[in-house]
Amino acid sequence: MIVPLRPYPALLLKRSSERVLVVADLHIGWEVRLAEQGIYVPSQTPKLQEKMLQLIQLCKPTSLLFLGDVKHAIAKVAMEEWRDIPNFFETLGKKVQDIRIILGNHDGNLEPLLPQNVKILPSTGIASGSVGLFHGHAWPSPNLLNCSNLITAHVHPTVTFRDPLGFRITRQVWVKAPCNNKKLVKALLKHLNIKADKNPVSSLQEHFKVKLRASQLFIMPSFNDFLGGQSINRKTLGKSGRSRAFIGPILRSKSVDIDNAEVHLLDGTFLGTVNHLRTLI
Numbered sequence: 001m002i003v004p005l006r007p008y009p010a011l012l013l014k015r016s017s018e019r020v021l022v023v024a025d026l027h028i029g030w031e032v033r034l035a036e037q038g039i040y041v042p043s044q045t046p047k048l049q050e051k052m053l054q055l056i057q058l059c060k061p062t063s064l065l066f067l068g069d070v071k072h073a074i075a076k077v078a079m080e081e082w083r084d085i086p087n088f089f090e091t092l093g094k095k096v097q098d099i100r101i102i103l104g105n106h107d108g109n110l111e112p113l114l115p116q117n118v119k120i121l122p123s124t125g126i127a128s129g130s131v132g133l134f135h136g137h138a139w140p141s142p143n144l145l146n147c148s149n150l151i152t153a154h155v156h157p158t159v160t161f162r163d164p165l166g167f168r169i170t171r172q173v174w175v176k177a178p179c180n181n182k183k184l185v186k187a188l189l190k191h192l193n194i195k196a197d198k199n200p201v202s203s204l205q206e207h208f209k210v211k212l213r214a215s216q217l218f219i220m221p222s223f224n225d226f227l228g229g230q231s232i233n234r235k236t237l238g239k240s241g242r243s244r245a246f247i248g249p250i251l252r253s254k255s256v257d258i259d260n261a262e263v264h265l266l267d268g269t270f271l272g273t274v275n276h277l278r279t280l281i
């Protein structure tokens with residue numbers, strides 16, 4: 001069972017006695033980048049840590065799962081990250097022993113910063129019962145298509161409105177999109193250089209012994225609310241008339257029906273579909 005932890009950008013996966021607290025896109029050290037541009041913001045890590053501790057107390061998880069982009073500097077390790085990241089995981093490790101991280105595109109050289117008990121998982125994701133989790137900058141492993149629900153992050157989804165005075169309002173959101181799973185299989189097999197004949201679904205079964213079940217995709221908001229995000233209801237054509245694609249191969253593959261995706265605020269308010277929200281930007 002997937003339970004969004006309103007009003008936090010976090011969810012709880014419940015499966016028999018297991019309770020997995022899932023968060024994504026912390027981008028620890030993001031403010032260091034701002035300092036390089038002359039904007040000095042104090043470290044946000046204590047705030048992120050406090051929010052995690054609140055959630056742990058609230059939902060009593062048996063494990064923590066970070067869905068990618070724990071750190072911000074892509075390949076190198078910034079000075080502050082040497083201090084903040086080990087402290088952060090040591091503090092959380094005192095409350096919850098089992099901590100796992102699915103690698104995102106910003107997680108280069110993360111491993112030396114982590115305490116022993118933190119497990120690193122590949123960016124191709126993991127399957128947990130009927131739920132498949134991956135960061136979203138890379139294709140998931142084919143076996144995730146056996147899960148009816150896919151959960152991804154990476155986009156930091158937001159919604160934007162403009163009121164009649166011209167004020168622009170941006171809020172973080174959850175997105176729940178239906179998948180055209182046949183298209184999804186076709187695109188994934190193409191990526192893997194596997195010739196899919198007329199029936200990609202049976203090719204998937206044949207090559208990977210995977211029965212296609214994926215039917216919807218959830219996009220998680222970023223846990224760090226200081227970050228920018230991708231506006232989910234922006235017009236798909238830019239001023240130049242060129243199409244402005246979403247980031248990540250799965251959203252670009254057109255196998256996710258973003259137009260008919262449901263959009264919810266962090267407090268659970270249902271805002272409508274992306275199609276409808278596009279008229280308000």
Ligand SMILES: [Mn+2]
Pocket residue numbers: 068069104105106135137153154155
């Ligand atoms: Mn990312």
